[in-house]
Amino acid sequence: MPAAEVPKTPNFNPSSVTPNLNACAAALPAAELANILTQLNIEGHTALYWAIVNNRPQAVRAFNKFISCYSPVCTSDLRIACMITSNHAMFMQLNLGRRSEQIRLRGLLGCLPDGIQVHTCDEFTNQFNVVLGIRMFQKRLRTATGNKWYHEFVAGGRMWWFRFALLKPSNGLWSAEIGLCQHSHPARLDAVLLIEAHSRKPGRATPPEALKIPLTLTGTNFLALAPWRSTERIDYVPPPKMTWRISEELGDWVMHDKTEYVDREGTLHAKLEMTLL
Known part of the structure; x- marks a missing residue:
C-alpha cells in the first residue's frame, strides 16, 4: 500500500501504518518520501491533510517521523484540515501558527x-x-x-x-x-x-x-x-x-x-x- 494511500483507505488499520511506511522508506530516498507525504497529490491535498480530516492521529504521527519540516503549501493545507475538523489540539501539536x-x-x-x-x-x-x-x-x-x-x-x-x-x-x-x-x-x-x-x-x-x-x-x-x-x-x-x-x-x-x-x-x-x- 503506497504511503499516500494510508489516510484514506476505508479498512484502515492503525497497526499497518508503521510497517507500510518503513517499506516505503526502504525503497525510496528520504527526501522523496517526505516530498510524497507533503505534496498536494491526493485530490488536491496532502496525505497528512486526509489523516487529520479522517481522524487518524496514528498516521499523522507516523508520517511526521519522515518529515523534517513543512513547506508553506503543506502548512496551509494542514491548517485548513484542523479548521475543518475543529481540531485545536492537533493544530497546537503540529505548531501550525504562522508567526x-x-x-x-x-x-x-x-x-x-x-x-x-x-x-x-x-x-x-x-x-x-x-x-x-x-x-x-x-x-x-x-x-x-x-x-x-x-x-x-x-x-x-x-x-x-x-x-x-x-x-x-x-x-x-x-x-x-x-x-x-x-x-x-x-x-x-x-x-x-x-x-x-x-x-x-x-x-x-x-x-x-x-x-x-x-x-x-x-x-x-x-x-x-x-x-x-x-x-x-x-x-x-x-x-x-x-x-x-x-x-x-x-x-x-x-x-x-x-x-x-x-x-x-x-x-x-x-x-x-x-x-x-
Whole structure:
C-alpha cells in the first residue's frame, strides 16, 4: 500500500501504518518520501491533510517521523484540515501558527510555550471558551515587532486570531482584538475577554475582580466578521456590513510594572467566552 494511500483507505488499520511506511522508506530516498507525504497529490491535498480530516492521529504521527519540516503549501493545507475538523489540539501539536518571528523571540527570551486550550461549552448553542496562559506577557509585548502579539486557535469550524496591540503609540493605549484567519467562513460573534487579577498585597481578604472586556458586534454597523485575507496587508476591504476585526480598548495598565493583571511570574491568565450567533 503506497504511503499516500494510508489516510484514506476505508479498512484502515492503525497497526499497518508503521510497517507500510518503513517499506516505503526502504525503497525510496528520504527526501522523496517526505516530498510524497507533503505534496498536494491526493485530490488536491496532502496525505497528512486526509489523516487529520479522517481522524487518524496514528498516521499523522507516523508520517511526521519522515518529515523534517513543512513547506508553506503543506502548512496551509494542514491548517485548513484542523479548521475543518475543529481540531485545536492537533493544530497546537503540529505548531501550525504562522508567526515564526514570535516563536524566535520567545526562544531568545527563554520563554516556554503558552498554554492555549479550547473547551466546548455547549455544542448545541455554539459556545466555547478559550483559556490563555501567556508567559512573560509584558516583556514580550515590549520587545515584539510593532508592539503586537498574536495567538491563533481553532474552534467552531473556523480558525481565529487574537492579539494584544498598541493602538496609539502617542498615548500608550492598548487594545484586545479578535478576527478570523484566511479560509474561515464569516461569523457572527459575541465574546467576552476575562483577564484574571492577582492580589499583590499580603493578607488581602478578598481576591480582586477579573477585568471584563466585551468583544462584540452588537451596537455597531457591522453584522459579521470576515476572514482576514492576509496578515500583512492593511488595505484589505471586507464585504459590506462585515469587518475584519473586533477591537476594544484596554487602557494603559498593560505596561504598568505592578499591574495586578499578571501574576508574580509575569504570566497573564485570561479566558475568551465566545458564542457564535
